[in-house]
Amino acid sequence: MDEGTTRLLQAVVDALSAHIAVLDSRGVIRAVNRAWRTFADANGLAWPDYGLGRDYLATLGAAAARGDPDAGVIARGIALVQAGAQDEFCYEYPCGTPAGPLWFIMWATPVVAEIGTGVVVAHEDITVRKLAEMAAEEARQVAERRSAIAAALKGILAVLNSGLALDRILLHILTEARALLAATTVALVPSPDSELSALCDPSCLAGDPEALALSQTEYGNPGPAGDESSFPSSSQRLVSPVQVAGAWCADLIVYYAAGRVLNDDEVDLVTDLALQTSLAIENEALRRRVQASAIESERARLLRELHDSVSQTLFSANLIADTLPRIWRQHPEEAIDGLEQIRELTRAALVDFRTLLQDLDRPVLVAEPLNVSIERLADQLSRQAGVPVRRFLGSLTLLPAPVQVNLYRIAEEALNNALRHADAHNISIDLSQHGGAVWLRIEDDGRGFDPTLVSSGHHGLGIMRHRAEEIAADLDVHSAPGAGTKVRVQWEEGKAGGHGR
Incomplete structure (x- = not known):
C-alpha cells in the first residue's frame, strides 16, 4: 500500500467518532484514530504512543486478573472474532473517568490481510442513550412501587373498615409495612401508659434485643407525627410515633438487621403507615364508645318497657282483683269473667317479662x-x-x-x-x-x-x-x-x- 493510500485511510478513520484501534493477528495495536488519541489525552491514559505496539489482548487479560469482569468478556470476544469463530462481537460496558462514569458499546470485526486476520476494535460513547434508558427504567420501577404502595394502602383501608379485631388489623399493617419496606421486621411498641400490647412479626426483633426498648429510651419523647425530627439518624432503625387524639401512644419501628439508609419516599411511607395505625386505634376507641352508648340506650329502653308493659298490666290486674270480692257477692257470673281477665293479664305480663329477660343479653x-x-x-x-x-x-x-x-x-x-x-x-x-x-x-x-x-x-x-x-x-x-x-x-x-x- 503506497503512502498516499495510507494517509487516506488514516484520514477516513480519524473522521469517525468511535475510538478505533486496529489489531494485528497477534492482538498487537498497529493503528489508532484521532478519537482514540483525544480520549487518551483527556483521561490521562499512561500508554506511550497511545498503545501502539502494545499487546491489547494481554492488557485486557491483566485487567481481568485484577478483577475487572468486563475486560475478561471483551478479551474472549475479540479472540473468537480473530479465530473466525464468530463474525463480530458486541458488548456494552461502563468506564470510569475523571469527569464521571461513561458508557460505551464495543464492536470487534475481523480484517483479513496477507499476514493473517486482524481485528478492528471500535468503542462508541453511548452515555446519553444509556442514561436515558436507566432513567426510564428507574421511572418504571418508581411507578411500579408507587402502584404497589397504593394497592397496599387501599388494602389497609379495606381492613380498617372490615370490623376485624384491632390486633388483627394492626398485624396486617405491620405485615404490609415489612413487605413494602423490605425490612427485617416491623414492630409496634406501646408507650408505658398505653393499653396496647407490643406487636411484631414472628421474628420479634430477635436480631437486636435492644430494639423493643428504643421507644422508651432514645425515642421516648418524639416530636409531632410527620415531623422528620422524630426520626433517628440510625441506618438500622426508623421510628415513627403513633398518636391518638394528639397524645403519643406507641412507636412504629422499622428494623433492618444490616445497615441501610432509607430515602425520603420510604420515610414518608413509614409516616403514612403510622397514621394508618393511629386511625385503626381511633376507630377501635370510637367503636367501643358507640357500643357503650348502644348498651346504655338499650338499658333505658328495657326500663321503659318494664314500666309501660309489665307494670301497667300488673296494675290493671290488681285493680280487677280489688273489686272482685264486692262483685262476687252481688254478681257471681261477672266475678268469673273478672277472674278470666286477671288470668289473661297475668299471662300477658309473664310473656312480656320473659321477653324482657331475653333482651337482657342484647349488650352481648x-x-x-x-x-x-x-x-x-x-x-x-x-x-x-x-x-x-x-x-x-x-x-x-x-x-x-x-x-x-x-x-x-x-x-x-x-x-x-x-x-x-x-x-x-x-x-x-x-x-x-x-x-x-x-x-x-x-x-x-x-x-x-x-x-x-x-x-x-x-x-x-x-x-x-x-x-x-x-x-x-x-x-x-x-x-x-x-x-x-x-x-x-x-x-x-x-x-x-x-x-x-
Missing part, C-alpha cells in the same frame, strides 16, 4: 359479630334438645345493633320451633354476608305445617315477621305438613329502614 349481641352469637346459640339449643344442628356460618362484620338483635331473635325463634315443636331430625342454619347484604336461612325436616291455616301468633310467625319489619328485612316462611320448614331472611343496608330503628 351488639358487641360481637352475628355469626359468633348464632354459633353459640345453635350449640346451646342443640345440646339442650339432643339434636345436631349443621352450621354454615360465614364471617360477618359488626352490623347495626337493631339488625344484629332482630336477626338473632329470628334465628332463635326458628331454631326453637324446629328443635322443640317440629320433631325434626335434621336442622341446618346458613348465615352469609356479601357487601351490604346479609342472608339467614334455617331449614328442618320436621312435621311442618300449613301457613295458611295457622294464625300469626302460632309457631312464632308473628314474632319473626314483626322483627323482620323492625329492620326492613324480607322474611319468607315455606312449610307444608310432613315437608319440614324453611325460614329465609334477607337484610340489605341502605334499604328503607334497613339500618334498624
